[in-house]
Amino acid sequence: MRRGAAAGRLVAGALLLAAVSMLPWLSGTDPALTVLRARSADQDPTPEQLDTVREQLGLDSGPFAHLLQWLAGLARGDAGTSWVSGEPVLPQVTSAFAVSLTLMSGALVVTLVVAALISARTVRLGSRRRLHHRGAGTAAAVLAALPKFLLASLLALVGGVWLGWFPSSGWQGPQSMVLPAFALGLPSGAMIGGLLDQALPAAFNEPWARTCHSLGLAPRLVARRAVRRTLPGVLPQLLPTVVALVGGAVAVEKIFNIPGLGRLSLDSALAQDLPPLQTATLFLVLLGVLAGLLLQALRYALIGPALRGGALPALPARPLPRRRSQYLLVAACAVALCVVVGAGLLRDPLQVDTAARLLPPSWAHPLGTDALGRDLLARLGHGALRTTGVAVVVAAVCAVTGLLIGMATRWSAGLTEVMSTLPAVVAGLLTTALTGPSVWGAALAVCLVGWTPYAAQSAALVEQERASGHLLASVSLGAGAPHRLRRHYLPAVLPAVVRNAVLRLPTTVLVLASLGFLGLGEQPPTAEWGRLLSEGQPYLELAPWTVLAPAGALILLSVLAMSGSTSAGRVTDRHGGVRRIRPGDVPVRAGAGTRETVPAAREEGALADRFGTAG
Template sequence: MSRTSRARISRPGLTALWRSVLAGGLLCAIGLLPWLSRTDPALTVLKARSADRDPTPEALAAVRDQLGLGAGPLRLLGQWLGDLAHGDAGHSWISGSAVLPSVVQALGVSLLLMGVAMVAALATAAPVCARTLRRGAAGRPAGPRAGGVAAMLASLPEFLTASVLATVVGVQLGWLPALGWYGPQWLVLPALALGVPAGALLGRLLDDSLPGAFAEPWALAASARGLPGRRIVRQALRRCFPGLLPNLGLFVVGLTGGSVAVEQIFDIPGLGRLTLQAAIAQDLPVLQAGTLALLLLAAVAGGATRGVARLLLGPVLRDGALTSPHRAGPPARSVLPFVYGVPLLGVVAAGLFRDPLALDTAARLRPPSWAHPFGTDALGRDVLARVGHGALTTLAVAVAVSAAALLIGVLLGLVPRVSGAAVDTVNAVPPVLAGLLVAGVAGSGPYTPALAVAAVAWAPLAAHAAALLTQERATTHLSATRALGAGPLHLLRYELLPAVVPPVTRHALLRLPAVALALASLGFLGLGAQPPSPEWGLLLAENLPYAERAPWAVLAPAAVLALLGALAVSAAGGIRIRIRIRGRGRWPARRPEPSAPARGTAAPRSAG
């Protein structure tokens, strides 16, 4: 057997070993969380079981003996892993009940909610890219045009969407039930709260890649020959889906384990809520079992998306029969960044001249007026002032974290054999749980949310970069350049990076509002800045209880966040690949559509 054959055989084994090491490391970190946090697990369990009981040394010693904490964390972790090999996940430290049945039941609830949310996401993604599909079917490809609407939908925080749906649709209008988990009707509102933002982001990513597919030679030839537009659209979608499938797999895991806020608002007994409650209560067996379930789900979703991507592209990845769909035209010239950016800067500038901490109990929950353009909150503080001052910290940290996530995502995306397992493992950890882990190791502080979000924010960007890299390596122009003697560094600098970095950068800008909200949400949980800090997420969370009585206190920061999302997406439209003509650094003239294709011209095998 040749050396190449042995290397090919060993690669799957090395990948499986790498995935196992990462999953084991995460499980060990979860298992050691009570000790890493420098708190006494016995004290936490005693308070959870009986809040009125005094934590005397005798009572704490009894809890330690009952839970086996005297043996030490490593021995306790080893015993849990040994019992798990025999199908026993242990018993809850709080309730004493078996862990496995409760985790399986919570996983079933979350999977059902995730399935319905994915249907809502696909239904939302369809109209986002509908205009581009219509123009492509008519043979008139155009750049993506769904930036503003999609950005505003994608930037809506899930807990805000869930609260509005529960309050307006569920309570005031009474169209659908708002609380509980008793039947299909109780699925609709939480599925919409999860699916609409995810669908808007997914549709925007698809809308960003479709123009390149419609501009490929096979699409131009098919249009010139008069093939039905539906067939061209179907093949263009098939061409673009492989690059989005890794992120679709991330959405599956994120909607299952990261829907903590939605499950809390609608009182849904799902896995995300169960895992978060176990982490806060330091209920180690439930926390470990819930995290293991998320890891298994991430592994299954990642493997399924990779298999579907290979199935859609067929043998073209092997034969190098693709053309790159990521070589777009010149940067889009649009006034939309100014349309969204000027009001945003105006709001921030106006708020900076006001005091965000001034209390006026006589002006509590006042509606918007000349004195308070955005109204006041429950303590009589000016909402405009808090929005303006909150932008300084929220936006600065969010931009820094997004830039770090982009850099890490691109670098790891260039080595997919290393990053694939890491993406699946990291994506199984909701940001809240990551915040608890970081706080346990580094302690709570102003930089804890940034570290926690940066630790997980790179995963979707790395998955996107790896998917684009796989397709770019199979293109005909790359094979030709390699045959002409180009080395790896030349291919990386002039071929691979120009095709990967701009789409991933636009993706990072799409996620900027979500990063800003995740930072503030972790701060609200006590892992970072504390009230009365005017962070945007804190403003939303503090004013949600008064949404029905004073909706302006919630709508104002939500509208500013939506403006940020629209600005990020419209600015992303200007990030395009600069194709240099030899000897002249300018954009090439637009190639006219062929009046008649050359004989023998056909679509690539990826286009059916």
Template sequence: MRTVAARTTALAAVVTAIGLLPWLSGKDPALSVLRARSAEQEATEEALTAIRDDLGLGSGPVALLGRWADGVVHGDLGVSWVSGTDVLPSVISGLGVSLGLMGASLAVALLLAAALSTATLVRGARGTLRGGAATGGAPAAMLASVPEFLLATVLLIALGVWLGWLPTSGWQGPSSLVLPALAMGVPAGGLLGRLVDDALPAVFGERWVGLWRTSGVTSRRIAFAALRRAVPAIVPQFGLVAVGLTGGAVAVETVFAVPGIGRAALGAAKAQDLPMIQGAVLVLLVLGLTAGALAHLVRVRLLGPGLRDAALALPSPPRMRAGRVARAVPVVLAGVLLVVIGWGLLRDPFTVEATARLAAPSWAHPMGTDGLGRDVLARLGHGAASTVGVALAVCLISYLFALTIGFLPAFSAGVADIANALPPVIAGILVAAVLGPGTVGASVAVALISWPPLAAHASALVQETRAAGFLTAQQAIGSTPRRILTRHILPAVAGPVARHAVLRLPGIALALASLGFLGLGAQPPAPEWGLLLDESRAYVERAPWAALAPAAALALLAGFAVSLSAWAGAGPRGAAAPAKAVS
């Protein structure tokens, strides 16, 4: 009931915000409609009044929200401000395409997760899993960290452009489904494979496994029993994967020009077509929340009636000390990034050379030039400075907010559910509808969804510290609540949460890059990494190096995030399991 109530509250809050989008933007809705329909027409008072009367905009936001909600209940999502057609048929058409794509992506994810965890499952069942260490965690973590839009671009260049094996755009048949499904399914499969692979060693360390093995139970039966024991504890994470798929669909459908609901939502956000945004985002949110609810029902079914109300938490797997090579990986990746960024900062990112348009890499331009003849290396270096700087600001804001709300665990849990229901791309579309595309809007969108893991960590540490025995002694000797808070509780919480926030910094940078790639973040001519990747898609067949340079930089950043997390250990003390929320 608590889970259902949280999800209902999340849906009600977001639906209210969606219904009020025409007023939250701070602009005259009638003027927005006029500009969407005819940018050249003069905004006279007579024209604006006619639009207000036609759409009922003069009755105010509350009445408008009530009419919109009543229309949703009766299957009417309104009329597009741009085309003047009903929104519902367009949403249904895009939804059918997106459901097919998400179904294929989920199949890829499950197959990949099974492949990544098979070795650990077989070795554990046979009793040959040495030291309690999982075998597929590192590859799974690398795959899980790759953003969907980046993988989609690489697949398009490699398999679509260079090799010509598969179509690169459109929706013409089963062959058009392969590349988009791989782009969405591989990161999701990496995350699921890592969760299962990390859970299995703890299961095989339980006493019943040894008793079964000595009693002559077959390895196959032990493997199935261990899988059934491990899966219920991580089934809720499958809901987060589904939420990630709804956000990833927007980017992937854009890359491959798939006529899905995600692409329709993005196009509506750029055109400020608020009724279309309302319908498309509402459908995407319902998809994500429905998938989360189904995951909860599956978990209850797997537990059975006897354990239906039990947490069934798995014991923590043994921590493994990172070797010298593992500790050196983040240092090496950071060094490569710093060298490339420093080299690019010494060059001019805005100089246009018409005679050097789309030039191949050379001594004069080590990474080639873009469609305007600008040096790609220079734009890569200067874009890193702005990307990382904005990511630092967002990370700091998320840290301070999480630290504050962590002292209110009952309140933070419900608010965190609302934030976790929104992938970064969906949050970016909503914020862009209010503030318009830009760096500020992208920063606000990422900040809105990046604090829940930090808040969960802070809340756990606050509860743990308050239960410590030394605080009772402090109260007994007359210490004031303020002194206990500032001298004992806050120092015990601030440090670990700060280290946790640093580990999430690369993921925040990747989220900002994804919004820039979709045109919701920094605007031209800013040399932001995601924007560089988006600009290069127009001429990727003629000059693939212009796309490969920012793609390689983003891949290095993703690898740095994964290796840094592995070097830091299994996770911050008291933190919740990492989710695919920001990356």
């Protein structure tokens, strides 16, 4: 497996660098023209000037000759010089990388703290055997649905301008890290915390937890072991999160004017400045590989002995009932969203009235108007189906792709680590070069990188399933690969992947919105929620209703997604076409054509010893 993962890293890294190196030639515009405009802003250069730039940069030799030349210089410690500024590339990339690492460390701390706070209720009640109802998940849904660029603008305005607590622009040291770290860490922590909160009840329902409670052991000991039992299934989700905090923080870095690696990659890609873009991509790949190896080592430190010994029981599914208030909350969100969409569909989303620019909410315009005087309710309603429809298709494609790649565990680890480092903006530039700016081009770009969380999750769950006792028993009874796939692997992986896909639906909307804001996705004047957020962001202080309306719609969608994730996973468990052995039972051969189980009670003492919780 290690050789397959290493081969996957090498192949994926080589393909990624080759694709990035071809960007200037795939863009459909003359690279010499783009570079010359970036140098001097000359809109009408002469043919002689273009020929001089081509000869100076050697553009006639093609992309692969440039890639080989860059690799040869890299072996000597020389990453080349910038095509635009003429300065050495390595110092500016290392400086930007150091800034991004500092920002990532702060955002990672915020992510972990938020995830711990969201799952604290489940940990406290579960360790005391008082977990009888599911949490509403409203806080996680609201935080996960907050657009990072909108949250960054709000924090810069309130914490930086109004209150003056922290710098609102520039990079002046660690104090400049606080506001961007919160903007990046709050949504990421809500996503990780939501996944952890949904997995914890199954750990508290295992035989060892019941044994510990019957023996009167301290709740903190049970809580610590339950978190340790659940973390290995959630840790793979940290890989795309960590890398996104470096390479995917483009919007936040631009709002706070931070000279990070994500912003450098975007500026280099837009200017077709190839040497900095190649070097930044290489740094991101190395970061992704290193983060993947560290997370894998941590995972093995948590459950390594059980994985190697084939003694890891499957987490039993424990669907907890909801309180009536939670049903009422979900119903209220659904009704509110339907009312807003239905009322908006009755209005014209394209009617421009310059005399009604940025009007506040009123009877004539219940949600106000935008900068062109268009009715926000109409644009919100007409953009609902298109926004959610494209997001659902993208999420489904990413989930299926990640599931297929993740189940091929021999080489998927290296491929996932490398591809998770590709920023969605760079992927958008690559797809736009082939398809042109369109909503489906942006969807293709998201699909290129959006499958990595599902692949990492699938690979981890398949590895844990292979170490379970019931699977080893099936193999010993002669079960073939198709039987194991249908009866064991898919039931263990599919419900968790479906829940993850539903939870990430609002995030998919926001990623598509960021590409549209950069001119790589949905083009105006089409009504789309992400574009509404992007168009209203400059007017956050002057006319906050321009962003509150689409942000509120996303929050309602996120609450429904949080509620639907559990229902989707439960339906997958129930109707997946499989029937699994009861959690905790150990299948044994009883005779010809028969099969019996050893009751779970006999295994409780051994499970308690395995997790270090006995007596």
